[in-house]
Amino acid sequence: MPFNPTPLNLPPHPFKITQKEDTYFIFDEIRKKHLVLTPEEWVRQHFIRFLVKEKGFPTALLQIEGGLSLNQTRKRSDILVYNTAGEKLMVIECKAPSVAITQATFDQAARYNSVYKAPWLVVTNGLQHYHAQIDHSNGRFLFVAELPNYQAL
DSSP, X not given: OOOOOOOOSSOOOOOOEEEETTEEEEEETTTXXXXXXXXXXXXXXXXXXXXXXXXXXXXXXXXXXXXXXXXTEEXXXXXXXXXXXXXXXXXXXXXXXXXXXXHHHHHHHHHHHHHHOOSEEEEEOSSOEEEXXXXXXXXXXXXXXXXXXXXXX
């Protein structure tokens, strides 16, 4: 079975892709390990590279697939970004390209962020990206067309 990933609306990156039998793996440069290459992982790895290479996000301030407790249930956020003071800055929810970004997707990300209280929320399926600055005190989302560089956050 040849490797034929979905082209994404993100800059390409020369990922290290390996194959063992019928399974493909992608090397995660942050966690320093090979991961099963699922469509969601394809999006997550591209978005991480976009954050680092295009937007100047420091890799040391990215937490990938971090755990959280929500309503006494263990969940995992895809990408959590911190500032240099160790405060949560952004929650990023990644979906496979075949998954439409719907209100339910935003609701999931917002539930995660109800725990984190980060001022930024991003939802992407690799084809569409939504970036919102959150006013927690008034419960408002301000959507922006382009994600700012890390220094501007």
